[in-house]
Amino acid sequence: MPELPEVETIVRSFRPHLEGRRICAFHSRWVKNCRPSHVVVRRGAVGRTVTQLTRRAKFIVFHLHDGGYLLVHLRMSGRLAWADQPDFRPEHVRATWDLDDGHRLLFCDARKFGRITYTHDLAATTAELGPEPLARDFTPSVLRGRLRARRRQLKPLLLDQTVIAGLGNIYTDEALFRAGLHPLTRADRLNDEHVRRLHAAIREVLRLAIRSHGTSLDWIYPGGWMQRRLLVYGRTGEPCRRCGTPIVGLRIGQRGTHVCPKCQPRKAE
Numbered sequence: 001m002p003e004l005p006e007v008e009t010i011v012r013s014f015r016p017h018l019e020g021r022r023i024c025a026f027h028s029r030w031v032k033n034c035r036p037s038h039v040v041v042r043r044g045a046v047g048r049t050v051t052q053l054t055r056r057a058k059f060i061v062f063h064l065h066d067g068g069y070l071l072v073h074l075r076m077s078g079r080l081a082w083a084d085q086p087d088f089r090p091e092h093v094r095a096t097w098d099l100d101d102g103h104r105l106l107f108c109d110a111r112k113f114g115r116i117t118y119t120h121d122l123a124a125t126t127a128e129l130g131p132e133p134l135a136r137d138f139t140p141s142v143l144r145g146r147l148r149a150r151r152r153q154l155k156p157l158l159l160d161q162t163v164i165a166g167l168g169n170i171y172t173d174e175a176l177f178r179a180g181l182h183p184l185t186r187a188d189r190l191n192d193e194h195v196r197r198l199h200a201a202i203r204e205v206l207r208l209a210i211r212s213h214g215t216s217l218d219w220i221y222p223g224g225w226m227q228r229r230l231l232v233y234g235r236t237g238e239p240c241r242r243c244g245t246p247i248v249g250l251r252i253g254q255r256g257t258h259v260c261p262k263c264q265p266r267k268a269e
């Protein structure tokens with residue numbers, strides 16, 4: 001599933017081709033992916049000009065000139081593409097936008113978990129999302145407040161989009177390794193130094209991943225090279241890049257988790 005760096009990369013690549021374009025037509029071929037309904041999405045989008053394309057958490061946000069918004073969430077297998085993209089054969093097309101410059105934007109989604117939402121009130125629609133980890137006002141003390149209020153283990157807590165927005169399985173594992181913290185550590189037991197390290201590690205790994213255009217581990221998200229820079233994710237049994245100890249694979253809350261047992265010791269609680 002695309003996480004913050006992949007969605008940010010997608011937004012940056014589509015932005016120059018979408019901003020300033022008017023949507024002439026919208027068609028859904030899988031109406032269940034539209035919220036509140038495909039009729040509302042079509043009525044809200046058609047005839048509107050896209051003034052801005054931005055990201056909030058893992059959502060791609062189309063700002064429309066009349067104050068409306070389209071939010072696209074790619075979930076497991078969603079992808080935006082151009083119908084006339086030379087290196088791409090469109091498959092599993094679930095929705096299309098026709099633009100005033102003659103181009104057609106496609107929403108392709110093999111597994112149909114992706115969502116297209118129309119809203120007039122972006123703040124209300126995204127109210128439950130936690131803070132953006134790369135925002136200037138996301139300070140170590142903000143992170144400390146969000147962690148200490150919850151007596152949960154770090155891994156499931158960091159994956160919770162209402163706690164921090166945008167992290168998924170890959171970057172949670174990478175951030176915890178960089179911070180030297182075991183994913184089962186209780187969040188409310190972290191001291192200030194742990195929080196400071198975790199805050200720095202989250203931002204460092206997300207910035208590195210954006211510079212690397214995200215992680216491409218399957219056909220769904222092509223074009224990134226962060227997979228070559230991952231330190232623990234997907235490296236079970238391979239030597240830790242820092243200490244040589246084999247990386248261990250764990251299951252935490254149904255999610256595959258990757259840990260160096262030496263660099264991320266589990267402290268007695």
Ligand SMILES: [Zn+2]
Nearest residue numbers: 240243260263
């Ligand atoms: Zn290690």
